[in-house]
Amino acid sequence: MIKGVMFDFSGTLLRVESTEEWLGAVLAAAGGAPGPEDFTDQVRRLTEYGALPGGASPLRIPEHLETLWRDRDLTAHQHRAAYTALTREAGLTDPDLVRFLYDRHMTPAAWRPYPDTAPTLRELRRRGVRVAVVSNIGWDLRPLFRAHGLDELIDAYVLSFELGTKKPDPAIFRAGCDGLGLPPAEVLMVGDDREADGGARVLGCRVHFVDHLPVDRRPAGLEPVLDLLG
CATH class of the missing domain: 3.40.50.1000 (HAD superfamily/HAD-like)
Structure with a gap:
């Protein structure tokens, strides 16, 4: 029994929310947003690299991130490091935006x-x-x-x-x-x-x-x- x-x-x-919602919420909170075409491209690249924790898995893991990705759930540091690295690989390199995106996924609203x-x-x-x-x-x-x-x-x-x-x-x-x-x-x-x-x-x-x-x-x-x- x-x-x-x-x-x-x-x-x-x-x-978790969709990648579009995730990125849109962070950009709106920051007081700015790219044009529609740029936003769509950013969503596509973030999805491809699996940068949203709890979202779609990466289509591929860059070789230099394979170990970090495999062990990402073992410590808080490795989890943040893995997903922020994937965000940067997706082409979003502004350090504040990278940090805000990671922090957003831990909020109840996400x-x-x-x-x-x-x-x-x-x-x-x-x-x-x-x-x-x-x-x-x-x-x-x-x-x-x-x-x-x-x-x-x-x-x-x-x-x-x-x-x-x-x-x-x-x-x-x-x-x-x-x-x-x-x-x-x-x-x-x-x-x-x-x-x-x-x-x-x-x-x-x-x-x-x-x-x-x-x-x-x-x-x-x-x-x-x-x-x-x-």
């Missing part, structure tokens, strides 16, 4: 919960099912969850940059189960990445995958979780 659920963060419970995130978490709480967020991430998600009214529904956070290891390492799922106070056989892992989130199977956890879609295209992706509790 499932008594606890570990959820991935990005693409599972919440989704993220939207999926429509069924809060209802699902509330129902789990009502049933007495413990919940953890297990994420490969380089920054603290707790303020974001508080801002969206979700923190009170989370029993434990297991974040790669705090633990020094990342999914699919079984150690991070073990930490999640320990945070829930449950054996792996009683814990369900829910995520959108078959490789990373699927690593929980090694411990004996059940795993359920959702699609990493825009918020308006996935209104009820988490509903099957309740059916899996048994």
